[in-house]
Amino acid sequence: MKHILLLFILIPSVLFAQKTATIKGKLTNKYNAPIEGVAISYQGKGTITDKEGRYQFTIPIRKTVAVTFTHVSYKSVSKKFTARGVKTFTYSPTLRFKTEEIEEVIVRNRKKEAEGITTISTEKVKNLIGANAGVENVLMTLPGVSNNNELSTQYNVRGGNFDENLVYVNGIEIYRPFLVRSGQQEGLSFINSHMIQNINFSAGGFQAKYGDKLSSVLDITYRKPTEFGAQIDMSLLGGSATIEGTLLNNKLSAILGIRYRDNSLFVNSKQTDVNFRPKFTDVQTFLSYEVNEKLSLNFLGNFSLNDYNYKPLSRRTRFGTVVDPLELIVYYDGQEKDSYQTLFGAFSADYQVNENLNITATVSSFNTQEEEYFDIAASYNLGEVDSNIGSDNFGDVQFSEGIGSQINHARNDLDALITNVQVKATLKDGKNEWRAGVKYQTENIKDRIREWEIIDSLGFSIRPSHHNIGNNQPYTPFTGPIEPFQDIRAENDVDINRVSGFVQFSRKTMLNEHQVWFNAGVRAQSWSVNAEGFSEEDHFIFSPRGQFAIKPDWDKDMLFRISGGWYSQPPFYKELRDNNGEVNPEVKAQKSIHIVAGNEYSFRLWERPFKLTTELHYKNLSDVNSYTVDNVRIRYRADNVTNAYAYGLDVRLNGEFVPGSESWVSLGYLKTEENINNQGYIARPTDQRLKVGILFQDYVPNLPDLKAYLNLVYNTGLPGGSPAYADVYQFQNRLKDYKRADIGVSYVFADAKKQYKTGFLSNFKELTAGLELFNMFDILNSNTNTWVRDVYSKQQYGIPNFMTGRVLNFKVGMKF
Incomplete structure (x- = not known):
């Protein structure tokens, strides 16, 4: 019971x-x-x-x-x-x-990873310490990306030069001024960091939808505001203000940014004593109006004015070795006045035909008006320094090895107008995606060059290297004409018309239990060059490209990809102009076969997310238009008589080394050489063998609002270049390694997690203040040489032009 x-x-x-x-x-x-x-x-x-x-x-x-x-x-x-x-x-x-998380670590956007795209957090751009803080500053911490000039926003990618990088904002290609020759003249990047929504970067093997360049793609998207906001940043280097909001019943979204930059703080830290008054100003806006659910109209506009006034007074540079130290003393007279004014405007219409088909039409125009005027006389003394510690004259110059002077003169003017119309369409059909586009572009460049240099050594004028008249002075009177060492006089009026287009197909599918993604596409471009005094030249290129990626069904989170193709770079105006300023319309497109193989391994360490990215890359280049680099100015030979290659390995480990803060370590190895007119292979100007970058974020555990940011870069030395008109094969010495450490400390008074309802701080959505110490170890880095003749041996010394020293900056950031 x-x-x-x-x-x-x-x-x-x-x-x-x-x-x-x-x-x-x-x-x-x-x-x-x-x-x-x-x-x-x-x-x-x-x-x-x-x-x-x-x-x-x-x-x-x-x-x-x-x-x-x-x-x-x-x-x-x-x-x-x-x-x-x-x-x-x-x-x-x-x-x-x-909004407070680091997208690159958290978001598992496998499509971007499969495409070989690196997604960068906007917060990373906001917080990174650097002399030129912004998107480009973040790129330079990535493997395969390098720059030995902290005053420049230009960068080299895997052996390419500055002109081989594509930059897009909202799908529109961006251009930069032509005549800029020094990083301290650049001022501001086109990209306004406070207006950005998305940042995507590819270091090679990119899709056909991107244009015809040989190295990289930086794809920026500006945001469409949904509510009112304002942001102000101020520092000893300048300031910026951004305001955004919606109008007309939220149909119109608008964002406006104004920036001002002053590099005199950096220039005054160099070894050249100068009077320096730069003014870099930029105004930028992005408007978007939703006509209805299917149609939206957009406008992107930019106005930039760079006034560069430079008056050098004196320079004292010590170089050489401990045993054989040398010193160069230079006294200057004269000044340089440059002006770079650019205007850019783009109208676009996005039409969503249905949920699968989107069509975008864009009309844009870019105009740059540039003046480069200078007359600078320099008298120099190259002397041997007394290195005997017991000597009464220790550290003083014992005797002169080189005495001379030079005068540099320029009256250069350039006016360029670039206008284009393009239509692009995207069609999605289940797992398939089709993209296609066509673009028509006209370029008109009016260029006047008046540039000469006179060099004097011990009272004798140095004649150009091509001078073949005998000179037996003082025994026999010299009756030949006196010529400047360099004399460039040219006037060019060039019109270039281009028609380009692309089509590509993408598909994401399954192979057994493995995820597979592939893309195949092709680009084509036809262009004609019409220059005064030359018959019109027509050219055509064809560029097939492909990508394949697989994510195996493994316990470990792995992704493998391979991409490549036949890439071409049709010449822009700078590539048509040789060292003498003359235009060669017959210059062909540079060509390169790309192969990129990569792996991404996502894992957890210390209960936090990490990712290890590894890429092997190889380029075989033909019809290369070889060049020389002086600071940021590139001068081309304007021929196609060079072959080249580049290969390397890029590794990056990123993750939360400190809980809640993403950091990364980058390592890159590169070798690139060129063979000019079958003279043999030598290092290219961008042959930077080893690169190490460390980006580290931390905070005080008991005081989490006190944050620290550290940016470390180490690059092995670049080739040091050669004197004007010299044979580059005879000058293959390298500059010293580039080493730089920037650190910043900031305190967060208010942010999204720390809001106040009363008091002064209640007026802010965000308020931060901090100190930045640039080049904290005060390392003397150089990116070019000044060439001076030795009286006795007739040898030419390459005297390094040192970059900025240690600089302290204070900044404040506010958001309302």
């Missing part, structure tokens, strides 16, 4: 325990868009949302369970449920974006 009674007690309990309650709902973001892939879990059980953001699962009754809703791009939400009986709960929360 007892057993029967026990059975009657247990059976209802078991049946009752098997009953469950149901929870269902739909997850959306603040734009009411459904969120797919949200993980919903409790006690190791759960589900994920579908494409419509819907979910449904069961929980036990008479038990309180904590259900967590997580997604890589949104803040997690937890909710406790207690079911008293068999019933259905409806719970549809709105998830908030993770």
